[in-house]
Amino acid sequence: MVRFEEIFSKAEAAAGATVAVASAEDYEVLKSVHMAVEKNLASFILVGDEKKIASMIQESFPDLTEPAISIQHAENTQNAALEAVKLVSSGKAGVLMKGHVETSILLKAVLNKEVGLRTGNVLSHVALFEVPAIDRSIFITDAAMNIAPDLNQKVQIIQNAVKIAHGAGVQNPSVAPLAAVETINPAMQATLDAAALTQMNRRGQIKGCVIDGPLALDNAISVKAAEHKGISGPAAGKADILLVPSIEAGNILYKSLMYFGNSKVGAVISGAKAPIVLTSRADSAESKLYSLALAICTSY
Numbered sequence: 657m658v659r660f661e662e663i664f665s666k667a668e669a670a671a672g673a674t675v676a677v678a679s680a681e682d683y684e685v686l687k688s689v690h691m692a693v694e695k696n697l698a699s700f701i702l703v704g705d706e707k708k709i710a711s712m713i714q715e716s717f718p719d720l721t722e723p724a725i726s727i728q729h730a731e732n733t734q735n736a737a738l739e740a741v742k743l744v745s746s747g748k749a750g751v752l753m754k755g756h757v758e759t760s761i762l763l764k765a766v767l768n769k770e771v772g773l774r775t776g777n778v779l780s781h782v783a784l785f786e787v788p789a790i791d792r793s794i795f796i797t798d799a800a801m802n803i804a805p806d807l808n809q810k811v812q813i814i815q816n817a818v819k820i821a822h823g824a825g826v827q828n829p830s831v832a833p834l835a836a837v838e839t840i841n842p843a844m845q846a847t848l849d850a851a852a853l854t855q856m857n858r859r860g861q862i863k864g865c866v867i868d869g870p871l872a873l874d875n876a877i878s879v880k881a882a883e884h885k886g887i888s889g890p891a892a893g894k895a896d897i898l899l900v901p902s903i904e905a906g907n908i909l910y911k912s913l914m915y916f917g918n919s920k921v922g923a924v925i926s927g928a929k930a931p932i933v934l935t936s937r938a939d940s941a942e943s944k945l946y947s948l949a950l951a952i953c954t955s956y
């Protein structure tokens with residue numbers, strides 16, 4: 657099981673990245689930048705309202721100076737997102753980070769046909785949670801990007817998550833495609849897709865992981881619940897990656913783990929030309945720092 661402490665060690669060993677931050681004029685974002693610079697993880701190009709960023713730094717983080725950071729002015733959040741994306745696509749930065757900008761605005765810039773970071777593959781969101789209630793870590797995908805993925809998109813979403821899990825040190829992750837039940841019901845698309853994904857994995861069409869579903873959330877994360885319901889299989893009770901059937905399920909699960917579950921999170925977009933740090937605007941500086949470490953240690 658992977659912990660953020662190990663992810664930090666890996667990221668420190670790979671340090672040296674330049675991160676472009678879209679809309680850096682936010683206290684928690686700047687605090688995470690400050691912590692990352694203190695840990696020598698990366699240097700930063702802070703894109704956004706120059707005056708605001710400079711005065712926030714002067715007031716709260718006066719030791720945050722060049723060359724660890726530089727500031728690039730942008731008129732508004734749309735501009736900041738596009739300029740930050742351009743810094744990455746032109747090679748001036750190796751990692752993109754969401755600052756105080758709506759996810760949809762950032763992703764629009766990421767998907768921009770001329771300067772964006774598309775690869776031709778599906779891009780998807782992967783979040784790693786350290787969950788105190790079950791004393792273990794779990795990846796959840798996709799809480800932020802793909803609205804209602806079909807089977808083909810789910811295949812790529814799993815592949816993207818497996819890549820991040822490998823980079824984080826989980827070699828052959830077990831993947832649970834989640835549904836409301838653990839049996840196949842033709843009226844429930846999530847169960848049909850889960851069965852197909854499981855069989856595709858058995859036939860070698862999806863590699864680097866073990867897929868086992870459909871599973872309901874309890875049977876995927878609790879051995880006790882799986883045993884109580886008589887469910888066995890490689891992911892039953894011990895899934896490393898939870899594939900959610902829709903963005904609503906994923907986003908609600910993400911925020912439940914944060915607000916009810918007191919979890920730690922690090923989250924990235926996988927499948928683009930470069931890793932993208934993408935947490936909720938309301939997530940803490942620590943979460944943004946964990947995400948940076950995850951992005952750096954899984955960069956490709």
Ligand SMILES: CCCC(=O)OP(=O)(O)O
Nearest residue numbers: 759799800910935936937
């Ligand atoms: C879970 C990350 C995506 C998200 O919901 O971001 P916001 O809370 O900033 O909308």
